[in-house]
Amino acid sequence: MGLGVLNPKSEHVPGKCLSLLQERNVCIRPPQVGGFDSRLKYDRSGPVPIILVPQPSDDPNDPLNWSLWKRDMIIIILSVTSVIASTLSPLLAANTVTLSLVFQRDFTQTALLTGYHLAGVGVAGFLFVASARVWGKRHLYLLGTVLIIVSSAWGGASGTNYKSLLWARVIQGVGLAPFEALVNASVGDLYFVHERGKRMALSNLALFGGAFFTPVLVGKITHSIGWTWSFYLIAIFCGAMLPFIIFFCPETAYRRDAVFNTDILGAQRLSLPLQGSSQAPKAEHNIDPSPNSSIPTSFDHENKARNTGPAKASYSRSLLPFNGRKTSQSFFKLLIRPLPLFAHPAVLWATLIQGTLIGWTVMIGVVLAVIFFSPPLWFNEEQTGYMYTGPFVGAILGFLLSGLLADWSAKWMTRQNKGIYEPEFRIILVIPQLMFGCAGLYGFGITASNVTRYGWFWPDFFFALEVLGMVLGAVASALYIVDAHSEITVEAFTCLLIFKNLFSFGLTWEAYPWLIGSSVKKMFYVIASVQLGICLLSIPMLPFMEPD
Numbered sequence: 001m002g003l004g005v006l007n008p009k010s011e012h013v014p015g016k017c018l019s020l021l022q023e024r025n026v027c028i029r030p031p032q033v034g035g036f037d038s039r040l041k042y043d044r045s046g047p048v049p050i051i052l053v054p055q056p057s058d059d060p061n062d063p064l065n066w067s068l069w070k071r072d073m074i075i076i077i078l079s080v081t082s083v084i085a086s087t088l089s090p091l092l093a094a095n096t097v098t099l100s101l102v103f104q105r106d107f108t109q110t111a112l113l114t115g116y117h118l119a120g121v122g123v124a125g126f127l128f129v130a131s132a133r134v135w136g137k138r139h140l141y142l143l144g145t146v147l148i149i150v151s152s153a154w155g156g157a158s159g160t161n162y163k164s165l166l167w168a169r170v171i172q173g174v175g176l177a178p179f180e181a182l183v184n185a186s187v188g189d190l191y192f193v194h195e196r197g198k199r200m201a202l203s204n205l206a207l208f209g210g211a212f213f214t215p216v217l218v219g220k221i222t223h224s225i226g227w228t229w230s231f232y233l234i235a236i237f238c239g240a241m242l243p244f245i246i247f248f249c250p251e252t253a254y255r256r257d258a259v260f261n262t263d264i265l266g267a268q269r270l271s272l273p274l275q276g277s278s279q280a281p282k283a284e285h286n287i288d289p290s291p292n293s294s295i296p297t298s299f300d301h302e303n304k305a306r307n308t309g310p311a312k313a314s315y316s317r318s319l320l321p322f323n324g325r326k327t328s329q330s331f332f333k334l335l336i337r338p339l340p341l342f343a344h345p346a347v348l349w350a351t352l353i354q355g356t357l358i359g360w361t362v363m364i365g366v367v368l369a370v371i372f373f374s375p376p377l378w379f380n381e382e383q384t385g386y387m388y389t390g391p392f393v394g395a396i397l398g399f400l401l402s403g404l405l406a407d408w409s410a411k412w413m414t415r416q417n418k419g420i421y422e423p424e425f426r427i428i429l430v431i432p433q434l435m436f437g438c439a440g441l442y443g444f445g446i447t448a449s450n451v452t453r454y455g456w457f458w459p460d461f462f463f464a465l466e467v468l469g470m471v472l473g474a475v476a477s478a479l480y481i482v483d484a485h486s487e488i489t490v491e492a493f494t495c496l497l498i499f500k501n502l503f504s505f506g507l508t509w510e511a512y513p514w515l516i517g518s519s520v521k522k523m524f525y526v527i528a529s530v531q532l533g534i535c536l537l538s539i540p541m542l543p544f545m546e547p548d
Contacts, residue, residue, distance in 0.1 A: 219385015
């Protein structure tokens with residue numbers, strides 16, 4: 001296959017595409033080389049026509065046939081809500097000492113308010129993903145938003161009742177799960193392959209960027225008006241987003257005929273009937289091979305589809321939480337389907353690349369309060385919250401860098417590979433992940449162990465590098481799964497969700513005992529070395545990540 005990607009054992013490789021013109025990262029070259037295939041649909045929004053992957057159907061209810069502004073509006077609404085939802089996990093990061101005093105609990109029990117919340121995300125995500133496969137995603141976005149509103153108000157009203165706050169945190173985790181598990185999959189529902197890179201970066205920015213700015217705000221809120229208002233404000237802002245979810249976020253999942261899923265089937269197995277054959281459909285989308293002809297885009301086909309295909313669903317119908325089953329498979333079969341995927345090389349790689357750095361980030365947050373609330377710095381909640389300014393900047397830089405590199409590197413490697421696009425080109429982002437992420441972990445361990453010498457700036461700087469690497473890994477793994485294994489995208493994201501949250505939950509149990517029994521430097525030397533090994537696994541695992 002070129003550029004180090006081994007040849008597959010089968011004729012078809014999911015996600016593999018050929019470019020129509022080598023100047024653009026476009027997928028699936030038509031069988032009639034040098035011309036336009038009348039069986040395919042194109043996007044002519046740019047100077048070079050791009051074959052749409054996957055191919056949209058003739059149904060106006062197919063999300064791929066919706067206008068780009070409508071699809072972008074949906075992702076923006078989901079991303080803004082995700083920003084609010086993602087604040088839940090680090091909500092108590094700057095308040096560890098305060099809550100320990102309020103509830104008269106040790107640091108481990110206070111950390112478990114976050115740990116059990118993460119366990120709630122992992123378990124609920126496991127259930128919700130199967131539900132999304134059967135009945136779609138809209139009902140879960142609605143349920144998640146309502147649960148966040150209710151549980152946040154509950155958490156703020158918990159007073160000094162530790163068990164009440166603990167259960168509120170668990171329910172908050174359940175409410176967060178749909179946004180953490182399904183927004184990336186909605187990007188795959190709404191966009192063609194050549195449109196996904198920047199949108200995937202945006203959705204990941206929403207999930208991670210807000211999480212790192214939260215402690216900055218929470219520290220100030222706690223110091224000024226009390227820790228309970230950090231819960232109340234989430235309920236207020238999420239309540240403001242609920243009408244947008246209800247009225248402007250229709251179902252994105254669509255039960256498309258398998259023949260249109262060209263990112264799964266590949267060009268060579270595209271079985272659309274040939275023009276003029278007895279099996280040709282009545283409604284054809286003829287494309288004149290002349291370069292001066294008007295080649296219809298997916299959006300041009302919407303009007304034609306209205307006349308010859310299924311009727312467009314009414315707006316009131318789009319407001320329903322359910323609009324039919326998306327698969328004939330049973331819920332319970334789909335519920336257990338993700339579990340064997342932990343043994344799938346590509347999914348295992350993605351869970352490790354994304355999940356471990358997220359876990360180390362949670363661990364830094366857990367031990368940060370101990371390091372900076374102690375002598376010689378004696379930080380308060382507000383100052384500890386400001387320590388997350390660096391990670392927030394790192395997250396923003398990470399998404400800007402990943403957004404630039406994700407599509408540019410894929411296009412460049414496609415040109416070098418004679419016009420053949422391979423999903424493995426997304427893995428190139430692991431290189432900057434290794435550089436920034438591992439440097440951040442090693443550097444944090446060195447500087448945080450001697451704040452008398454290095455002060456607060458250098459630990460914060462290396463924390464920012466670690467988060468920058470984490471973001472690059474998250475985008476790399478998400479894009480690879482969506483491009484290479486779109487038929488199991490939801491299940492793969494379930495594995496990522498389960499691993500990163502349960503792994504982080506386990507770390508909240510052991511963070512303080514490990515810190516007390518060792519030292520900051522030794523702990524992060526071990527963590528950074530493990531992460532280095534995981535990043536290097538991309539090299540020997542690459543040959544096994546091609547589908548059979």
